[in-house]
Amino acid sequence: MTEVAQRKQTRISRRQVDKFDARRTELAVATLHTLAELGYARTSLREIAQNSEFSHGVLHYYFADKRDLITEAVRQYEVVCVTRYDEVVARAKSAGQLRDEFVAMFFDTLEKDAILHRLWYDLRNQSLFDESFRAAVLEIDSHREAMVWRVVSRYAELVGGTPAASASMIYLTLDGIFQRALLHHLSGNADTVAQLRVELPAAVGLLVTVAE
Amino acid sequence: MTEVAQRKQTRISRRQVDKFDARRTELAVATLHTLAELGYARTSLREIAQNSEFSHGVLHYYFADKRDLITEAVRQYEVVCVTRYDEVVARAKSAGQLRDEFVAMFFDTLEKDAILHRLWYDLRNQSLFDESFRAAVLEIDSHREAMVWRVVSRYAELVGGTPAASASMIYLTLDGIFQRALLHHLSGNADTVAQLRVELPAAVGLLVTVAE
Amino acid sequence: MTEVAQRKQTRISRRQVDKFDARRTELAVATLHTLAELGYARTSLREIAQNSEFSHGVLHYYFADKRDLITEAVRQYEVVCVTRYDEVVARAKSAGQLRDEFVAMFFDTLEKDAILHRLWYDLRNQSLFDESFRAAVLEIDSHREAMVWRVVSRYAELVGGTPAASASMIYLTLDGIFQRALLHHLSGNADTVAQLRVELPAAVGLLVTVAE
Amino acid sequence: MTEVAQRKQTRISRRQVDKFDARRTELAVATLHTLAELGYARTSLREIAQNSEFSHGVLHYYFADKRDLITEAVRQYEVVCVTRYDEVVARAKSAGQLRDEFVAMFFDTLEKDAILHRLWYDLRNQSLFDESFRAAVLEIDSHREAMVWRVVSRYAELVGGTPAASASMIYLTLDGIFQRALLHHLSGNADTVAQLRVELPAAVGLLVTVAE
DNA sequence: CATGAATGAGCCTTCATTCAT
DNA sequence: CATGAATGAAGGCTCATTCAT
Numbered sequence: 001m002t003e004v005a006q007r008k009q010t011r012i013s014r015r016q017v018d019k020f021d022a023r024r025t026e027l028a029v030a031t032l033h034t035l036a037e038l039g040y041a042r043t044s045l046r047e048i049a050q051n052s053e054f055s056h057g058v059l060h061y062y063f064a065d066k067r068d069l070i071t072e073a074v075r076q077y078e079v080v081c082v083t084r085y086d087e088v089v090a091r092a093k094s095a096g097q098l099r100d101e102f103v104a105m106f107f108d109t110l111e112k113d114a115i116l117h118r119l120w121y122d123l124r125n126q127s128l129f130d131e132s133f134r135a136a137v138l139e140i141d142s143h144r145e146a147m148v149w150r151v152v153s154r155y156a157e158l159v160g161g162t163p164a165a166s167a168s169m170i171y172l173t174l175d176g177i178f179q180r181a182l183l184h185h186l187s188g189n190a191d192t193v194a195q196l197r198v199e200l201p202a203a204v205g206l207l208v209t210v211a212e
Numbered sequence: 213m214t215e216v217a218q219r220k221q222t223r224i225s226r227r228q229v230d231k232f233d234a235r236r237t238e239l240a241v242a243t244l245h246t247l248a249e250l251g252y253a254r255t256s257l258r259e260i261a262q263n264s265e266f267s268h269g270v271l272h273y274y275f276a277d278k279r280d281l282i283t284e285a286v287r288q289y290e291v292v293c294v295t296r297y298d299e300v301v302a303r304a305k306s307a308g309q310l311r312d313e314f315v316a317m318f319f320d321t322l323e324k325d326a327i328l329h330r331l332w333y334d335l336r337n338q339s340l341f342d343e344s345f346r347a348a349v350l351e352i353d354s355h356r357e358a359m360v361w362r363v364v365s366r367y368a369e370l371v372g373g374t375p376a377a378s379a380s381m382i383y384l385t386l387d388g389i390f391q392r393a394l395l396h397h398l399s400g401n402a403d404t405v406a407q408l409r410v411e412l413p414a415a416v417g418l419l420v421t422v423a424e
Numbered sequence: 425m426t427e428v429a430q431r432k433q434t435r436i437s438r439r440q441v442d443k444f445d446a447r448r449t450e451l452a453v454a455t456l457h458t459l460a461e462l463g464y465a466r467t468s469l470r471e472i473a474q475n476s477e478f479s480h481g482v483l484h485y486y487f488a489d490k491r492d493l494i495t496e497a498v499r500q501y502e503v504v505c506v507t508r509y510d511e512v513v514a515r516a517k518s519a520g521q522l523r524d525e526f527v528a529m530f531f532d533t534l535e536k537d538a539i540l541h542r543l544w545y546d547l548r549n550q551s552l553f554d555e556s557f558r559a560a561v562l563e564i565d566s567h568r569e570a571m572v573w574r575v576v577s578r579y580a581e582l583v584g585g586t587p588a589a590s591a592s593m594i595y596l597t598l599d600g601i602f603q604r605a606l607l608h609h610l611s612g613n614a615d616t617v618a619q620l621r622v623e624l625p626a627a628v629g630l631l632v633t634v635a636e
Numbered sequence: 637m638t639e640v641a642q643r644k645q646t647r648i649s650r651r652q653v654d655k656f657d658a659r660r661t662e663l664a665v666a667t668l669h670t671l672a673e674l675g676y677a678r679t680s681l682r683e684i685a686q687n688s689e690f691s692h693g694v695l696h697y698y699f700a701d702k703r704d705l706i707t708e709a710v711r712q713y714e715v716v717c718v719t720r721y722d723e724v725v726a727r728a729k730s731a732g733q734l735r736d737e738f739v740a741m742f743f744d745t746l747e748k749d750a751i752l753h754r755l756w757y758d759l760r761n762q763s764l765f766d767e768s769f770r771a772a773v774l775e776i777d778s779h780r781e782a783m784v785w786r787v788v789s790r791y792a793e794l795v796g797g798t799p800a801a802s803a804s805m806i807y808l809t810l811d812g813i814f815q816r817a818l819l820h821h822l823s824g825n826a827d828t829v830a831q832l833r834v835e836l837p838a839a840v841g842l843l844v845t846v847a848e
Numbered sequence: 849c850a851t852g853a854a855t856g857a858g859c860c861t862t863c864a865t866t867c868a869t
Numbered sequence: 870c871a872t873g874a875a876t877g878a879a880g881g882c883t884c885a886t887t888c889a890t
Contacts, residue, residue: 003852006474023853039341041253044880055855060882062853118340125337128330128398129251138399165418168392168404169411176388180380183339183353187346192380199381206376206418256863268864269872278864463765465677468884481851484886542764549761551819552754553675558823565819589842592816592828593835600812604804610764611774616804623805630801630842639873659874680859691876696861698874 004064024062027052028072031059032080035073036115039122045069071136074123077116078140081109085151095158102151103200106174107193110181117182145171152207161210170207177203236274239266240284244292247285248331252338257281283348286335290352293321293328297363307370314363315412318386319405322393329394357383364419373422382419389415448486451478452496456504459497460543464550469493495560498547502564505533505540509575519582526575527624530598531617534605541606569595576631585634594631601627640700660698663688664708667695668716671709672751675758681705707772710759713752714776717745721787731794738787739836742810743829746817753818781807788843797846806843813839 030052035043045066049056063069088105092098110117124141127133149167156163163170177196184192242264247255257278261268275281300317304310322329336353339345361379368375375382389408396404454476459467469490473480487493512529516522534541548565551557573591580587587594601620608616666688671679681702685692699705724741728734746753760777763769785803792799799806813832820828 020853039338041338042341045882046880056881057855057884058853061855066881121340122337124395125334126251128333128395129254134399138395141395165415166407166411168407169389169415172388172392173385176384176391177381179388180384183336183350186340187350195378195380199378203377203381257865258863267872269867270870272865273871463762465762466765469886470884479851480885481888482849485850490885545764546761548819549758550675550677552757552822553678561819562823589839590831590835592831593813593839596812596816597809600808600815601805603812604808607760607764607774607777611770619802620804623802627801627805656874681861682859692860693863693876693878694874697876702860 003061004068020062024072025076027054027059027062028069028076030054031069031073032076032116032119035070036119039119040070040126067130067132070123071133074120074133074136074140077120078143081113081116081120082140082143082147084109085147089150089154092154092158095155098151098155098158099201099204102155102204103197106178106200107181107197110178110185110193114182114185117178118186121179121182144175148174152204155204156208159208159210161208164207164209173203173207232274236284237288239264239271239274240281240288242266243271243281243285244288244328244331247282248327251331251334252282279342279344282335283345286332286345286348286352289328289332289335290355293325293332294352294355294359296321297359301362301366304366304370307367310363310367310370311413311416314367314416315409318390318412319393319409322390322397322405326394326397329390330398333391333394356387360386364416367416368420371420371422373420376419376421385415385419444486448496449500451476451483451486452493452500454478455483455493455497456500456540456543459494460501460539463543463546464494491554491556494547495557498544498557498560498564501540501544501547502567505537505544506564506567506571508533509571513574513578516578516582519579522575522579522582523625523628526579526628527621530602530624531605531621534602534609534617538606538609541602542610545603545606568599572598576628579628580632583632583634585632588631588633597627597631639697640704656698660708661712663690663695663698664705664712666690667705667709668712668752668755671706672755675755676706676762703766703768706759707769710756710769710772710776713756714779717749717752717756718776718779718783720745721783725786725790728790728794731791734787734791734794735837735840738791738840739833742814742836743817743833746814746821746829750818750821753814754822757815757818780811784810788840791840792844795844795846797844800843800845809839809843 031048034048034051037043038047045059046056048069049059059069063072085102085105088098088101092101120140123133124137127137145167148171149163152163152170165173177200181193181196184190184196243260246260246263249255250259257271258268260281261271271281275284297314297317300310300313304313332352335345336349339349357379360383361375364375364382377385389412393405393408396408455472458472458475461467462471469483470480472493473483483493487496509526509529512522512525516525544564547557548561551561569591572595573587576587576594589597601624605617605620608620667684670684670687673679674683681695682692684705685695695705699708721738721741724734724737728737756776759769760773763773781803784807785799788799788806801809813836817829817832820832
């Protein structure tokens with residue numbers, strides 16, 4: 001029985017749980033980097049451990065198995081990458097500002113966190129084959145959708161209009177742009193990325209109907 | 213030096229090359245099903261060989277390595293899945309018919325060829341990590357984009373309008389819908405798929421501006 | 425140097441030694457059940473600790489190593505399983521009663537304590553490979569032999585005869601029956617066990633020569 | 637899928653099967669020595685491979701898993717150790733000769749093949765815990781029983797009597813003697829072994845009723 | 849005293865790849 | 870050309886043991 005499984009059965013003090021979870025998170029974050037670099041299929045626990053300050057035994061001590069670790073790691077991705085736009089929404093004074101800052105952040109994180117986003121798509125893809133990732137993936141996906149919805153509905157509000165499509169349709173459109181931009185960014189096709197950057201504002205416009 | 217590399221240097225008669233390539237294609241096709249079932253990372257060459265009538269040795273004879281085989285296999289995917297819509301375009305007498313048949317085929321292949329499409333996304337994803345897949349992926353991706361463009365521009369023509377967005381924007385939108393539908397189809401969320409089906413025609417509508 | 429080894433060298437008060445040994449016994453008893461369930465090779469110290477109310481650290485504190493613990497545990501087996509027949513001997517009023525009650529207890533403990541007996545044979549077997557178990561095994565074995573001897577010689581007395589074979593021969597015969605019955609009991613061959621039950625009284629008879 | 641599993645599905649020429657099986661047997665025999673030396677629990681496949689002229693990969697090529705290999709190895713034990721007494725039976729001209737040669741071979745193999753016999757008891761013991769060994773163990777056990785029966789019934793014939801107990805009772809008695817002798821032989825108690833040697837002929841005598 | 853975090857050797861297994869036949 | 874025997878690196882995981890707290 002793993003340490004993790006054991007914890008589910010034993011009554012343990014709050015402080016210990018906190019420490020345990022803190023270390024889990026720490027390890028998941030450390031994992032995130034190696035994982036993002038190599039992708040799910042190519043990342044071994046040993047490699048992860050080597051890039052951290054711990055032995056690989058520790059990973060097995062804190063996580064039931066590889067999937068458990070990876071799932072936790074991708075949850076950290078969410079923390080790192082998904083909630084960022086909320087600040088943009090919060091400080092937007094006008095539709096134009098919101099749109100511009102959104103576009104700026106969109107392409108900023110695309111480039112700066114490229115490998116992290118790549119990991120996200122990798123994991124979402126794994127979930128097509130591996131049921132055990134589904135729940136976490138679907139959950140994060142819905143958070144991303146909600147995130148995008150907050151941006152677009154706020155935008156609609158600022159222009160005095162309404163979103164022109166459902167949340168899921170809006171999400172998949174923007175996610176589609178992001179995914180494509182990521183592929184071309186990683187392929188070194190800066191032109192294609194630039195092109196998408198030009199088209200993004202218009203796309204956002206299409207997604208909102210301005211009341212007359 | 214591998215057989216494959218060797219062939220590039222040696223003077224070999226045309227007929228031999230043809231035979232060699234025919235065999236490669238045959239093997240790639242045989243590979244496709246196993247690969248689609250398990251995904252790139254989980255598929256071993258032995259497994260492929262076992263599910264076919266070939267020995268695994270022959271795979272190494274005709275392909276430089278695993279990547280070479282997989283790349284060739286995914287090209288076969290294209291042959292199987294990408295060109296289908298052309299028939300729909302060819303026989304469409306009206307915008308309504310085109311739209312309806314397109315939607316029908318879209319969700320038909322989504323369900324019938326789910327694992328093949330899943331493989332495509334898997335490989336496109338691998339290309340984010342593995343440069344050696346990039347060229348093939350980008351090529352197929354552009355074919356898919358062109359395919360979608362043929363559908364949408366023909367539709368625009370039939371309604372007497374013009375496409376409302378660039379080819380790449382239209383492609384990524386429809387591909388985004390497909391990808392999302394696939395995830396939920398494989399997750400067993402028939403409701404979400406049904407919802408997307410309802411929304412697809414409107415999305416197609418959005419992509420075309422009707423001239424007044 | 426381990427705690428255990430250290431204790432052998434340090435001058436320590438009698439009371440402390442008693443407490444230490446009491447704890448060892450307590451831990452060994454707690455060990456017994458898990459050990460019996462899984463067998464020597466498959467039992468980890470963590471598993472033992474998890475099935476008890478102790479931490480696995482404490483096991484290392486009280487025992488030099490795994491062998492030390494297991495050896496102590498199997499001594500507890502003796503306490504639990506070996507001395508039982510003495511009551512049968514004590515209350516037997518006639519040869520028939522002794523024989524019947526012996527047979528009854530023989531097959532009763534065979535079924536009720538099957539996994540404990542299985543552990544005994546496991547450990548006796550380990551001792552063929554691992555010298556460190558030998559002393560304990562040989563000692564317990566001799567206790568079992570003496571136990572059997574008490575039964576058979578009392579039986580001989582009651583029928584007015586004498587044992588027909590040496591203590592060791594008698595022991596190994598009855599132990600052989602037990603071992604075989606255990607194997608078939610655990611294999612689910614109730615028939616074979618029943619057959620052995622039928623044959624046991626005759627075997628006991630063979631082991632005693634009735635004076636004329 | 638392992639090579640072994642594959643073979644069960646594929647039609648393969650007789651010659652190839654023979655070669656494959658020959659190598660399996662060869663490896664099983666090579667395994668037997670390491671296994672006998674260390675015992676089941678302590679023997680790793682790498683160790684086995686190191687003591688052979690093959691890589692450990694080969695073991696996985698020819699055997700589905702560790703159990704498969706060990707089971708095959710113990711079958712080789714049977715070939716090596718179980719059928720020997722048949723020669724004794726075949727050449728026995730008189731009861732005395734049979735008895736003496738039997739006793740001689742009994743203690744000869746006890747000492748010469750001690751570690752092999754130890755392995756047998758180890759495996760029989762494992763079968764108490766691990767169901768997957770049961771079938772093979774029970775089968776070999778029945779061969780041993782039949783072997784012993786051939787000796788004893790031939791002996792009875794030569795003295796003009798009949799066996800005094802069932803085959804299984806006779807087997808377990810002699811096996812009990814052997815097991816005990818083995819334990820004491822390996823423990824270095826030559827005295828106890830010698831004692832058992834003295835008692836064995838009488839025990840054989842007890843197992844046969846001489847007609848009057 | 850007791851705990852449990854951390855280690856690292858070692859285990860079984862998978863698999864791409866090589867190469868003799 | 871084709872086969873499949875053989876290799877050995879690498880992976881996920883277990884576990885006895887150590888040791889700071």
